[in-house]
Amino acid sequence: MPKILVTGCSSGFGLAIAQTFLSEGWDVVATMRTPQSDLLPANDRxxxxxxxxxxxxxIEKAVDNAGPIDALVNNAGVGMLNVLEGAEMAKIRELFETNVFGAMAMTKVVLPQMRERASGVIVNVSSSVTIKPLPALSVYSASKAALNAFTESxxxxxxLFGIRAKLVLPGSAPTTSFGKNAVGRMGMDIPEPYxxxxxxxxxxxxxxxxxxxPEDVAEAVWRAVTEPDAPKKIPAGADAQTWFREAGHPVA
Structure with a gap:
């Protein structure tokens, strides 16, 4: 059976992606900072x-333990809900370390095995705020825009080696789940003038x-991985699809 490795599976999008591929018969490597065996039902796959x-x-240890994989989903990420003036530069750098450099580092380690087999799919989970700019998300949007440019190149x-790279762009997520992983959480440290x-x-x-x-995102990732002719950018969720249309992007 084909095998997929998904980062950031402790909750939300990553957990739903892992569940979807398991239900479809794939071998799944679900990764997270602190493994929790009770998040997903016991399964030999x-x-x-x-x-x-x-x-x-x-990264090296996890990829070695995973063995050869057919698909990589870079889903791990953190959020920052704050205006630029309220964001500490140290926190901004932390965010980019996960959202951008983390995805690059994962991809760099996995690429050689895919290149040798001349097959594979890499899916990076970005955000539709790169299509529709929103306030208080300037730093977060910048990190996802960088991820977009990286993925397209x-x-x-x-x-050249039969490997596909795709983007999935979720729309607005409930703020409760976003805030759990946020560097600057909602309502916190917003400068008074804003x-x-x-x-x-x-x-x-x-x-x-x-x-x-999360199910919207899992469905979009499933398309990105399993449909060879899927669009390069796939909006996930009704709001993301609306924003794509408003920006003149086709929604297939």
């Missing part, structure tokens, strides 16, 4: 491994948004 994408040693390099604006904006967003579900 499931392997749960510790992985910190900001650690080269952790990578796709050209990887195609406070009322950010509060009012988030209130309006929550009241009028059909949030993207």
């Amino acid at each position: 499931l392997k749960i491994l510790a992985l910190d994408v900001t650690s080269a040693e952790s 990578l796709a050209l390099e990887a195609a 406070g009322a604006f950010v509060h009012d904006y988030l209130t309006s967003l929550r009241s009028g948004t059909e949030f993207t579900t």
Whole structure:
């Protein structure tokens, strides 16, 4: 059976992706910083491994333990809900270490085995805020925009060896799950001059948004991995699809 490695499986999108591929008969390597065996039902096709994408040693160990994989999903990420003035540079660098450099490091380690077999798929989970700019997400959006550019250029390099690289762009996620992994959490450390604006904006967003579900993202990743002719960028969730159309991007 084909095998997939998914990063950031402790909750949300990553957990749903792992569940989807297991249900479809794939061998799944679900990785997370602190392994939790009770998150997914026991299955002979499931392997749960510790992985910190900001650690080269952790990446090498996890990939070695995983064995040959047919698909890599770089889903691990952190959020930052804050205006630029409220964001500490140290925290900004931490965010880029996970969202951008972590995905690059994972891909760099996995690519040689895929190149040798002349097959494989790499899916990077980005965000539709790179299509529709939103306030209080400037740093987070910048990290995901960098991931987009990386993936689109990578796709050209990887195609030389029969490897596909795709992007999945979720829409708005419920703020509770986003906040658990946020470097700057909602309502915290927002500079006073921006406070009322950010509060009012988030209130309006929550009241009028059909949030993207983990299942939406898992479905989009399934398409990216299993459909050879899937678009390079796949929006996940009704709101993401709307934003794509508004920006003039086709939604297939």
